Amino acid sequence: MKDLTYTKLQNFVEFCIRNRVAVAGVYLLLTLVLTLFAARVHVKTVFEDLLPRSHPYVQVHERFQEHFGGSNVISIMLEVKQGDIFNQKVLEKVRKITNELPLVDGVNSTQIVSLASNKLREIRASTDAIEARPVMWPDIPKTQQEMQALKSSVLNSPLIYGPYVSRDLKSTLITVDFYESLVDYNKIFPQINKLAEAAQGEGVQVSVVGEPMLYGWVNYYVPETLHIFLFTIGCLVALLFLIARTWRGTLLPLLAGLTSAIWALGFASLLGFNLDPLVIVIAFLITARSISHSVQLVSRFGDELAAGAETTRAAASSAMLQLFKPGMLGVIADAGCMVVVVLTPIPLMQKVAVIGTIWVLTIAVSACVMTPVLLSWLKKPKGCAHPFDVSPLLDRVLTLAISVAASRWRYVVVAGAAAVFVGSGLYAFRLQIGDADAGSPILWQDSRYNQDSAAVNRQFQGADRMYAVFAGTKPDDVKEPAVLENMVSMQRFMAAQPEIGGSLSIADIIPSVNRILREDNPRYQEFGKTKNENGELFYMWGADAGESAQFVDAKFQHAPVTFYFKDHRGGSIRTAVQRLKEFIADNPLKQGSYLLAGGVIGVTAAVNEVILSGQIESVALALLWLVICCAVAYRSTRAGIFFMVPVMLSNTITFSFMAWKGIGMTLSTLPVAALGIGLGVDYAFYVVDGIREELHHHNDLKMAIQQSLRTAGKGVLITSLTLTVSVVLWLQSSLRFQAEMGLLMAIWLFVSAFSALFIMPAMVYVFRPEFIVGKRSESKYSTPAKRHRKVEDPAWECPTRAVSNKPGRSVAND
Template sequence: MSVNSAIDRIEVSVFRHRGFVVALFALLTCFLVFQASQIRLDAAFTKNIPLNHEYMKTYLKHREQFGGANNVLISVCHQEGDIFNEEFFTALKGVHDQLFFIPGVNRTQVQSLFSPSTRFVEVVEDGFAGGPVVPADFQANEKGLATVKSNIEKAGIVGRIVADDYSCAMVKATLLENHPQTGEKLDSLALAQTLEQDVRKPFEKGNITVHIIGFTKMVGDVADGAKGVVTFFVVAIVITSIMVFLFSRSIALTVLPIACSLVAVVWQMGLLSSLGFGLDPMSILVPFLVFAIGVSHGVQMINAIGKRVAEGHSTKAAAQFSFRTLIIPGVAALLSDTVGFITLLSIDIGIIRELAITASLGVAVIIFTNLLLLPVVISYLDVSKHNQDKQKTTDNWSVMANFSKPGPAKLILLVTVILFTLGFYQSQNLKIGELHAGAPALHEHSRYNQDTFLITDRYAISVDYMSVIVETTDNACTDARVLETMDAFQWQMENVQGVQSAVSLASVMKVINAGYYEGNLKWRIISPNQYALAQALSNIPSSTGLLNNECSVMPVILFLADHKAETIERVVSKAKQAIAELNNDVVTFKLASGPIGVMAATNEAVEEAQLPMMLYVYGAVILLCLISFRSVRATISVVVPLYVVSTLAQWLMTVLDIGLTVSTLPVIALGVGIGVDYGIYILSTMSVKLREGYQLHEAYKQALYERGSAVLFTGITLAIGVSTWFFSDLKFQVDMGILLTFMFLVNMLAALTVLPAIACFLWKNQK
């Protein structure tokens, strides 16, 4: 059976049983509305990291002993003077206790001035003395505060637990993966709300301010910002409705494509819920894209039906003809979109894979809602009043049709080659990772980033740290060779640009060893005497996070100046060099834990996935074009403009200081997948006219008459819709909006200009 005969049978079956088709869609929609109402937000920490990356295997292996990257840091500050007053210590104790009892917090790793593990050691006449920095019988009076201040200085925690200027003190905690009571995955969004309501709100009063950072709090703030997506979605529906009405001049032809696109969104959400998936702050943007893509294909359908009705056909006949002529290019375009999104599954990061599934489902259902349901419903209506200003449109398309003539085509291709060359050269400067300080998902002025900047400014340590794990034999803490190897690694890394400081068991033991010799710096060494090492080690409990109970695993913690892509790349590269030099049969250094370890793994995963993803996307588009058009020339005409626009988009990213990250990498695939629609619709009509014997120029002119208005309209409408994202509270949504606006507009322009210019030379001898 040929493709055309199969389509004819489908057309007859669908339009012969229109009532059944509409009823079936209505039942499915009711069921999926219920399913969609059950969908939940899901922002688990592990979804944001490449779990199979070697760094993350190290991170997960030692997370329980040394804490992970999913930490909460709470800085309690006093706005007037220093922290040594009753008001401050009352607030700090309250924050510590409140955090300690929140379900999901690892209580063994809550650290502050009030933690028993926060201890001081001092040299006295009889040797060493020490104890908790805040004694058990502490009273916030003059004597008690003086004692605590003295203990803080002896403990050497200024810059880590206490701010450099004594204006703040820190409460740190590591979060569990699962809820301790239910056993389910920890709900990051609920925990972020708890931190806001139970920690910040009760204690931030008077002269006390509370500053909270950490992955969970950041995700909570992102989720709050993502709620604005609903507003953007409503705005997009209003703008799109106005644009569709201006295009169709018919209320019915405005309402129907909008309604069918909303049905596609409902189906998408319902299917996601049925499959057990939730929405995270990134994939919550996808329903808007599904709606926009649905409208673009719906406009193609109403455009085709309107033209047939204007020629004197009945609405039902026009709907059947449009269904038959648009089903192949429409399905090809939507399958290109779907396969393009599916290629994102090649990226081993949960949040991107769920984005791929979410987008693929949404685009796939558009095949049913906008290519099948829409023409069936329209066939019941009388849209004979639909009309267009044919003379004006004809004049405009006649001018644009000249792009397919040799003279204008040469000029267009020359400009395209120049732009592509510049874009390709500049795109080589595209950075992998974040290029700005603070949480990249949020604007610099956001509360979260302001809290981050305050903590970074007032403490000697950075919130951007990476732990390099040292694995060795049991009881290696008293092996001088092991400690000297660690010390050599730490010394090399401390001298790398971007590393502010470093700490390890070896460096702490050197300080303690000097303490036994009245603090003489000459004795700040790794003693070759095992008994001296054991004596120093006795002052360092495993609760410090510098060693495990067996003394077989010890981290070297590197504090970085920032988490910019170039800083992470430089530090990780130097760490790999040092590891290759120092690894031996006894000592093995492994990258990496901590927030920077997660970012480094994510950046490497994105870099590794970039080329394969693009090959998969373009491979899928090329294959589908070959199947649809059965022509190499047609495939080249569609794909080359897409590749040029993708390259220019990467150039734009370098100009705007947008790095290639988890949030921006999918945009390239989205842009290619959606951008191919324009070329497919234009070339599908051109191919028919060429087979009918038209010369290329006339074939392109006919394609513009048939499809040009809809292509131009959809490109502008899609761009206007995503351009509203410029006003989002989320920085990553702003970046995505800029890139998608650019790709929607420029892909549309490329389909109307570059595609016919290429075709001019590929069909040079067309009679």
């Protein structure tokens, strides 16, 4: 069976090299066509892609968002440093912003609330009449007496004092919501910023928060992200050139990564997908895999030339034949780990999974096939491209790896890896699902958005909202005293959670109206005795259809209880949802039930729940896929378990680092984590397969490990070193998420490379798995066979040193 597979692979290699002109022509043509489509890909965030639409929270949110508030609410705070807001200068700024907000793209004009709107009302009662009127509309106070009357009205209204005017009277809030089908962050962000900047100054500080502004900042930094991406690629090229000392070792891996990106983006355009700025780091990660596979082939090509291959065509053919199997195994493993993300019911994740899988599969062509095909055209090198030789440093690392595997230190390495796995695995349970910081984890804590968020949360009840909707069994059920009392009880129960700054419902309005009707006597701060009386009290409040819609629907059958959050940490949200469920279970209502949960916090809760289940499912399926791939490739189920070691180790270390640094598992980190499983095993495939192939020619395990580390290990070391140094450059990004993902990639690459160079050879020597060493007697590993060749350090890609012995098997010369 092995001979048949080997023969088929050999025929395929010979076909590609023999027909290299046709193969290269087809590849070039496809690349040119897909380049045209790739140029049309839009880099933007689509909010609808972030929602798990099948989740009940999201369904509640989408059902009631137009009336009770969506997840795209923007809060604009005007704060004064001296005095209070009750002066014409500040109130004129409030009115100007309020009047100009309806001109912003996608705005829901019925959801604009401020002191200058007709939404905030006061009720005045006398023996002659009951009057409900806006506190400051359409004009601002012109005299000191009118200003004092406005101040008194605000202080006496619990719906204004606290929610829209801060307790110290130094800040006022303007809120606006948008139709979610019309949201365009690229349009909303500059328009809102223009209004805020116009109001800034003269002792007034303006802060703006909300999802449209957050993702607007993400889009704002897209040019910077692209510059960092290109700069990182430039540094990668420079490092490859420094280490490889040849143009082929520099340009061919770069070409493989570039063409893979073009193909993937071209397919994304054909499928109508956009490229979200938050997943650009994944694009770099997959591009790095393409470069890694190409470096392995170029490195082996140099080894074959140093070993005496007669022509570059023979060296390219031999390199492709030897590395095609581990290369394809790595590609298939990566693709399988990526495709499992499609099971996460979030459109963005599904798009990332599809395009990521296509991107990974293109590596099979761009690196595994085209790199050796292009190498076959090269002439034998006669010298180095530059005089700086770093190979002695790399030799020391490889020599150390060989020494560890061949000595008793291998037991220390295996035991140490087991200890680190257990320790990091236990610590990884501290990893937060959802945001781990009070501000947005997408941006740095000192960013303008997070500073504005902290300012709004300091002065007001909270910038983020979640609402639970009471759904009555029939119209007018909301008016029932028992229902209103239940709402008040829920608000009091939830107020015990520190992260909830306040709440609001129709139950806050009716008692206030009842009190005012009875000469403002606090004894009558209560609900009516019947539902008809409560309906009359709400009617007397005098709200128009647009204003009352945020408290109750037209039939008085559905009404929200809205909670304001000081932060949106994963733990805060889970606690709030759990407490809500606990209250609802302990306080049932015969008139109806509560539906969870709307608003940005409700949507975030849904996303976090999906991520929690999706992360476990993705990791489990990715590991299962890895076991299946290894079992098929090596015809041994033990192979899958063996290769899980570097995977589990790199993942537990990375997850424990995330827990330590407060990096939560969010939409953006989920696909990186899934792809990291494949990333953790690619290097091990090359090294272990090299050992296995060497043992086909002799029985000396020690020599096989040495040969594999000198050849495949060299490619691993070059790739991991260049990529690790390059991705650290992402730490300069203004987007905190990208910087942290760059750091996580560096950790993944380092742990994966260390596992491949030190842990896997040590495990092979200690456990001697049958799928690697075969069914040989123990004695054959202690004494080299007589036909063994003496092994010296092979030459690197640049043939500046003479090589007297062949480091590996050259198919061309066997």
